[in-house]
Amino acid sequence: MHKSIRRKNLALHLMVLPAIILVFIFNYIPLFGIVIAFQDFVPAKGLFGDQEWVGLENFRFLFELPQTKQVIINTIVIALAKAIVGLIIPIIVALMLNSLRKQGLRSGIQTLIYLPHFISWVIISSILIDILSPSTGIINQFLMQIGIEPVYFLGEPKYFRMTLVVSDLWKEFGYGSILYYAAMQGINPELYEASDIDGANKLRKIWHITLPGIRMIIVLLGLLSLGNILNAGFDQVFNLYNIQVLETGDILDTYIYQLAFGTNLNYSLATAASLLKSIISFVLISMAYYLSYKYADYRMF
Amino acid sequence: MKKTLVFLLTLIVLVALSGCKKTETKIIPGDNDPFGKYDNLTTIELVRTSDASIESDILSYYNDETLQNNRFTNLFEEELNIKITYKFIAANPEQYRTKLNLAMSINDLPDFMMVDPQQIKQLNAAEQLIDLTEYWETYASDLLKEITTQEGNQVLEAATIDGKLLGIPQMFSSIDRAQFLWIRTDWIDKINEDNPNLNLPKEPKTIDDLEKIARAFMTEDPDGNGRDDTYGIINQGNLWADLGGLTALFNSYDAYPNIWVESDGKLEFGSIQPEVKETLAKLSEMYNEGIIHREFATQTSDTIADKIKTSKVGIVFGEQWTCAWPIQDLYNINPNTEWKALPLVSSDNDKNTKTQITMGTYGWWAASKSSQHPEAIIKLMNTYVESIWGENNDFDKYYMPEETGLPVWKLSPINPEPPTKNLDAYLSIKNAIENETEDTLVGEAKQIFDQIQKFEAGDKKFWSWSKGYNPLDEPVYESMKFYHDNELFQYNQYNTAPTETMVDRMSFLQDEQNRVFTGIINGTKSLDDFDKFVDDWNRLGGEDITKEVNDWYKSIK
Numbered sequence: 113m114h115k116s117i118r119r120k121n122l123a124l125h126l127m128v129l130p131a132i133i134l135v136f137i138f139n140y141i142p143l144f145g146i147v148i149a150f151q152d153f154v155p156a157k158g159l160f161g162d163q164e165w166v167g168l169e170n171f172r173f174l175f176e177l178p179q180t181k182q183v184i185i186n187t188i189v190i191a192l193a194k195a196i197v198g199l200i201i202p203i204i205v206a207l208m209l210n211s212l213r214k215q216g217l218r219s220g221i222q223t224l225i226y227l228p229h230f231i232s233w234v235i236i237s238s239i240l241i242d243i244l245s246p247s248t249g250i251i252n253q254f255l256m257q258i259g260i261e262p263v264y265f266l267g268e269p270k271y272f273r274m275t276l277v278v279s280d281l282w283k284e285f286g287y288g289s290i291l292y293y294a295a296m297q298g299i300n301p302e303l304y305e306a307s308d309i310d311g312a313n314k315l316r317k318i319w320h321i322t323l324p325g326i327r328m329i330i331v332l333l334g335l336l337s338l339g340n341i342l343n344a345g346f347d348q349v350f351n352l353y354n355i356q357v358l359e360t361g362d363i364l365d366t367y368i369y370q371l372a373f374g375t376n377l378n379y380s381l382a383t384a385a386s387l388l389k390s391i392i393s394f395v396l397i398s399m400a401y402y403l404s405y406k407y408a409d410y411r412m413f
Numbered sequence: 414m415k416k417t418l419v420f421l422l423t424l425i426v427l428v429a430l431s432g433c434k435k436t437e438t439k440i441i442p443g444d445n446d447p448f449g450k451y452d453n454l455t456t457i458e459l460v461r462t463s464d465a466s467i468e469s470d471i472l473s474y475y476n477d478e479t480l481q482n483n484r485f486t487n488l489f490e491e492e493l494n495i496k497i498t499y500k501f502i503a504a505n506p507e508q509y510r511t512k513l514n515l516a517m518s519i520n521d522l523p524d525f526m527m528v529d530p531q532q533i534k535q536l537n538a539a540e541q542l543i544d545l546t547e548y549w550e551t552y553a554s555d556l557l558k559e560i561t562t563q564e565g566n567q568v569l570e571a572a573t574i575d576g577k578l579l580g581i582p583q584m585f586s587s588i589d590r591a592q593f594l595w596i597r598t599d600w601i602d603k604i605n606e607d608n609p610n611l612n613l614p615k616e617p618k619t620i621d622d623l624e625k626i627a628r629a630f631m632t633e634d635p636d637g638n639g640r641d642d643t644y645g646i647i648n649q650g651n652l653w654a655d656l657g658g659l660t661a662l663f664n665s666y667d668a669y670p671n672i673w674v675e676s677d678g679k680l681e682f683g684s685i686q687p688e689v690k691e692t693l694a695k696l697s698e699m700y701n702e703g704i705i706h707r708e709f710a711t712q713t714s715d716t717i718a719d720k721i722k723t724s725k726v727g728i729v730f731g732e733q734w735t736c737a738w739p740i741q742d743l744y745n746i747n748p749n750t751e752w753k754a755l756p757l758v759s760s761d762n763d764k765n766t767k768t769q770i771t772m773g774t775y776g777w778w779a780a781s782k783s784s785q786h787p788e789a790i791i792k793l794m795n796t797y798v799e800s801i802w803g804e805n806n807d808f809d810k811y812y813m814p815e816e817t818g819l820p821v822w823k824l825s826p827i828n829p830e831p832p833t834k835n836l837d838a839y840l841s842i843k844n845a846i847e848n849e850t851e852d853t854l855v856g857e858a859k860q861i862f863d864q865i866q867k868f869e870a871g872d873k874k875f876w877s878w879s880k881g882y883n884p885l886d887e888p889v890y891e892s893m894k895f896y897h898d899n900e901l902f903q904y905n906q907y908n909t910a911p912t913e914t915m916v917d918r919m920s921f922l923q924d925e926q927n928r929v930f931t932g933i934i935n936g937t938k939s940l941d942d943f944d945k946f947v948d949d950w951n952r953l954g955g956e957d958i959t960k961e962v963n964d965w966y967k968s969i970k
Binding site: 152154155156157158159161162176177178179241245246247264266267269354355356357358359370373374375377378 | 507510511514515517518519520532535536538539541642650707708710711917920921923924925927928931932935937949953
């Protein structure tokens with residue numbers, strides 16, 4: 113009996129092996145590269161060459177750079193805004209979907225709002241740059257028609273974050289709503305029938321049945337987005353930003369990219385910044401996990 | 414468990430050791446002949462960069478040639494018995510840098526690679542390079558030596574460490590990188606006709622003249638389509654771009670950003686001088702009025718080209734090739750357009766403005782330790798320059814065939830060129846036309862002259878050649894001659910390998926500078942932030958850099 117279970121599991125373990133090997137090669141072996149953060153890394157000397165060790169010098173210089181503090185603030189502000197908006201709007205949309213009676217209309221809307229999720233930021237950004245242009249873009253043409261001064265959404269630092277959040281929301285809210293909508297389908301219909309008998313109206317039903325019913329999935333998605341608080345969206349920002357909006361738009365990932373592959377080619381500093389980001393992310397995820405365990409009784413392990 | 418650990422450790426040690434493997438070099442005593450042919454077919458491994466125009470224009474027209482197999486590889490094989498292979502072909506310069514850095518970090522270097530002084534320093538520190546001093550003395554042909562040192566020895570010195578020459582410079586013309594004010598004169602004429610009391614000067618000499626014209630271009634509907642859709646001065650996100658940069662306007666105020674200039678016997682960094690602040694004040698004023706394009710941060714060379722082509726803009730700063738691209742595209746559609754390339758305007762009336770340029774090299778070819786024939790790179794260069802500018806050249810075949818006008822020289826992996834070749838060509842054309850004889854024209858000058866003739870005969874495709882070199886067409890090289898005759902080139906006076914602190918810090922200081930300057934121009938930062946930038950610059954390493962630069966400067970004086 114005992115042995116047969118083991119044999120059954122062996123097959124399963126073998127099936128998972130390729131994935132483990134890939135993770136080991138691409139996620140664990142590169143961890144050795146962290147040493148670069150503590151070196152004055154010169155590529156010509158080779159990865160295992162005679163590099164000079166400089167201790168925490170790279171971290172010190174990182175914080176001396178005038179831009180670093182601003183970049184961290186930008187990252188947190190943009191990511192937080194995205195997380196909050198990206199949590200609330202999809203729930204509202206899912207509630208609306210849930211109250212639609214016509215099956216055909218509902219799946220039509222679902223498909224439509226889900227679609228942008230599959231388009232790459234490279235494509236979306238070139239479309240956005242076109243339609244948001246102050247002189248030729250369709251949105252500003254419209255604003256001018258109704259007598260509003262054109263807005264330079266992608267070039268004015270004060271509008272740039274908003275543009276990021278709204279365009280990200282547009283791209284991703286369909287994905288979130290579908291998750292919530294699916295969770296709502298799992299709620300026992302008898303609960304609604306019972307509340308009908310108790311004479312609850314629509315809003316009461318949402319508040320007392322639907323929302324508590326999807327509480328777990330809200331916590332889960334909230335937790336995942338907290339872990340991502342330092343990932344404000346490399347693809348999006350990298351394709352949309354320009355030198356004029358670095359002040360409010362430069363985030364950690366684009367900053368690290370520029371350190372490593374931009375004009376600087378400073379691998380040590382980029383690794384240091386990246387390591388710093390990982391450490392903060394790790395702390396945040398641990399905190400979020402602890403909180404969700406304590407308050408929502410959610411466990412992953 | 415223990416076994417696994419031992420196994421893992423062995424693996425790590427093995428991997429580490431394989432990275433340290435060194436190849437012993439043996440110098441093969443050659444025949445000391447700069448053009449000597451190898452007895453056996455010798456394979457040389459290089460790296461190179463491609464670009465969009467090579468793929469779309471040259472290779473699609475000459476479709477029996479490839480980057481691996483073309484007129485140059487045949488030439489090298491026939492003349493020298495050298496076969497060229499590539500470790501990699503990068504699609505653009507950025508990719509080249511990344512790929513080369515990767516190759517450097519895993520010690521997987523080709524025989525020869527084009528590098529910059531900083532990489533030479535790093536590779537030398539890792540003992541990866543061969544000293545080329547002897548080879549250069551022995552193998553460089555007279556023509557190659559002349560081309561390389563035409564503007565002085567500093568290109569060789571920049572690649573020399575402890576008396577060892579570690580890279581052979583691949584020359585290009587430094588003066589051909591000078592900026593001009595390209596201005597659409599048919600628009601000036603039209604506005605003067607429509608609105609005579611504006612009285613626009615036909616050749617702006619000062620910033621005020623230029624501002625007046627730019628304002629008129631913006632508001633007076635020069636394209637006559639009845640819509641407010643034209644711009645004043647067009648520029649782009651990269652403030653220092655070769656097309657649509659603003660370096661020229663800084664130069665107007667005697668500010669020389671990004672380069673080192675002597676003052677009172679000491680070298681000073683141009684970007685932190687008070688003249689820069691003065692320029693920024695003016696630029697932010699122009700931005701507020703809309704004379705400087707409001708959306709400049711999102712512009713690139715390509716979007717600027719579009720705006721020129723569609724008659725949206727009539728003022729742009731650019732190098733001598735601006736007439737070939739993008740203005741020729743406009744001319745193909747609208748042959749009534751007239752442009753002039755003028756010397757830079759000045760902030761006050763009485764003086765000429767210097768234009769800033771840096772040392773004329775694309776990079777240096779270094780020989781890695783694995784190279785069996787370090788002299789081969791010099792032989793290749795000898796053969797290349799001889800085939801194009803030598804006595805028995807075949808300019809038509811190896812530089813630019815007359816029938817197509819395509820720059821086939823790009824097919825060669827190495828392409829040094831004589832620094833003043835274009836100005837020399839212009840001077841001989843001018844001379845020929847003044848003396849009414851074409852017999853004196855040879856090589857490149859002859860070819861350019863033929864292109865001008867084609868334009869005169871009515872082929873509009875060749876307009877840019879006339880605008881470039883026809884002495885009767887107010888060409889860009891007349892303005893170049895003006896710079897040259899009046900010694901209006903401001904060279905970067907720091908022209909050797911970057912100092913230690915420069916390697917560590919310069920690119921950050923540069924990023925910070927561009928951020929602050931852009932912010933001041935578009936009003937997201939105040940003018941006083943310039944003073945804060947100067948403080949930051951000094952504190953974050955600029956002070957040390959200035960000291961190192963001046964130590965070097967003292968040492969060469």
